[in-house]
Amino acid sequence: xxxxxxxxxxxxxxxxxxxxxxxxxxxxxxxxxxxxxxxxxxxxxxxxxxxxxxxxxxxxxxxxxxxxxxxxxxxxxxxxxxxxxxxxxxxxxxxxxxxxxxxxxxxxxxxxxxxxxxxxxxxxxxxxxxxxxxxx
Amino acid sequence: xxxxxxxxxxxxxxxxxxxxxxxxxxxxxxxxxxxxxxxxxxxxxxxxxxxxxxxxxxxxxxxxxxxxxx
Numbered sequence: 001x002x003x004x005x006x007x008x009x010x011x012x013x014x015x016x017x018x019x020x021x022x023x024x025x026x027x028x029x030x031x032x033x034x035x036x037x038x039x040x041x042x043x044x045x046x047x048x049x050x051x052x053x054x055x056x057x058x059x060x061x062x063x064x065x066x067x068x069x070x071x072x073x074x075x076x077x078x079x080x081x082x083x084x085x086x087x088x089x090x091x092x093x094x095x096x097x098x099x100x101x102x103x104x105x106x107x108x109x110x111x112x113x114x115x116x117x118x119x120x121x122x123x124x125x126x127x128x129x130x131x132x133x134x135x136x
Numbered sequence: 137x138x139x140x141x142x143x144x145x146x147x148x149x150x151x152x153x154x155x156x157x158x159x160x161x162x163x164x165x166x167x168x169x170x171x172x173x174x175x176x177x178x179x180x181x182x183x184x185x186x187x188x189x190x191x192x193x194x195x196x197x198x199x200x201x202x203x204x205x206x
Contacts, residue, residue, distance in 0.1 A: 132171060
C-alpha cells in the first residue's frame, strides 16, 4: 500500500470531539452549573473545575486544533469598534460607581442570572465559547 | 435616564459584536471572524511560553467566574 505524504493526511476528530458527543455533554454540564447560585462554594468549585479541565486540554493540545491564520486580513481593525463601545460604557459605569442609577454590565446581568434557565443558558454560552477556544 | 443610557450602550456594543461577526462571515470579507482573531492571538508565544493561549484562557476563565460564581 502506498504511504500518503504527511501533509496530505487529515486526522479524524476523536469520538468525544464530535458534535454529537460534545454538544450533549456541554448541555448537561450547563444544566448542572445552572443549579448553583452565585457566591456558593459549589459554583466556585464548578467554575474552577470546568475551566481548569478546559485550560489543561487547551494547553496540552490534546484536542485537534483548527489551523490559525498566520496573518490577519486588513479588516481586523473593525473589531476595535464593538470593543471600544463596550469598554467605554463598562469603564464609565465602573468608575461612576452609581449603583442601579448607572449600572455596570455585571450589575445588569446579576438579576437575570438568578433565573435557573437563564443561568444554564449563560453556562452553555461560556462553556461553548471555552470549548471553541480550546479547539483553536 | 442614566440607567437607560447604560443599558442602551451595552446593547449597542453587543449588537456591534454581532454585526461585525456577520460582516466577517460574508463571502470574500476582509474582516476575520472572531474565531480567526482569537486563533491569531493564540499563536503568540514568547519563547516556549504560549502567552496568547494562556492570556485568552485566563480571561475567559475569569469571565465565567465573575458572572457565574460571584
